[in-house]
Amino acid sequence: MPQYAVDSNTNEIVEIGAWLLTRHRRGKPLCRVHNCGVTLTIVGEHNPDRATHFRHPPSTNCPSILTNAVPYRQLQNVPIDHAQIATIKMVFLNNIHQIFNKCSSLIPNLSFQEFFEIIENAHNLNIWGYRDIDLEYIPYILCTCNPYFVQRTPYRNHPFHFVFSEIQRVDELWINAGNNAHVIYRVDRTTQDVENINIIFDLNNFNNHSNLPQNRINSINVLLN
Numbered sequence: 585m586p587q588y589a590v591d592s593n594t595n596e597i598v599e600i601g602a603w604l605l606t607r608h609r610r611g612k613p614l615c616r617v618h619n620c621g622v623t624l625t626i627v628g629e630h631n632p633d634r635a636t637h638f639r640h641p642p643s644t645n646c647p648s649i650l651t652n653a654v655p656y657r658q659l660q661n662v663p664i665d666h667a668q669i670a671t672i673k674m675v676f677l678n679n680i681h682q683i684f685n686k687c688s689s690l691i692p693n694l695s696f697q698e699f700f701e702i703i704e705n706a707h708n709l710n711i712w713g714y715r716d717i718d719l720e721y722i723p724y725i726l727c728t729c730n731p732y733f734v735q736r737t738p739y740r741n742h743p744f745h746f747v748f749s750e751i752q753r754v755d756e757l758w759i760n761a762g763n764n765a766h767v768i769y770r771v772d773r774t775t776q777d778v779e780n781i782n783i784i785f786d787l788n789n790f791n792n793h794s795n796l797p798q799n800r801i802n803s804i805n806v807l808l809n
């Protein structure tokens with residue numbers, strides 16, 4: 585249950601405890617997800633057995649609500665260009681350490697096994713053929729290639745999943761590159777709090793060395809060839 589909301593007066597993100605103390609000077613508590621933005625209610629305030637939190641109105645389609653988090657929803661029916669598949673795979677394999685390092689920045693404590701599994705799922709979805717895809721989008725797409733990531737000590741207190749904002753299908757990101765939908769949400773599946781992560785082209789800032797072992801890289805090579 586969300587602990588944070590956006591103040592409709594100031595656009596500030598406010599934690600529930602702070603909200604209760606200062607609400608006389610606040611507006612309405614809004615959901616942090618851009619394409620949701622509904623007014624949340626406060627529940628549990630007078631119930632000592634329950635932690636106070638924000639809540640969505642019933643029958644919302646907000647992607648932070650677990651029943652709305654349909655795996656691979658935005659990766660369906662993307663037009664495929666068969667002519668580019670070999671090239672995209674090669675570029676991907678040539679940059680595998682940078683991709684791993686960037687994915688690790690998005691998915692805290694990413695294990696080698698998880699990295700292999702998301703590539704396996706991506707391969708089954710044939711993301712290499714997504715028409716006009718840029719390598720820079722691939723780490724973000726990989727984040728959505730797992731239904732969710734389990735809790736994993738350290739750095740990962742709760743399970744979470746990823747969903748792209750405001751789009752029905754992932755290629756809308758590059759078909760309509762001027763839109764303001766260049767955000768991916770990391771949704772905490774325990775608290776339903778959402779972190780907004782801006783989609784940026786910074787793969788070159790990541791090291792092209794990593795701890796990813798050679799035998800994992802060999803398995804990825806075998807998978808893709």
Ligand SMILES: [Zn+2]
Binds near residue numbers: 648
């Ligand atoms: Zn919402």
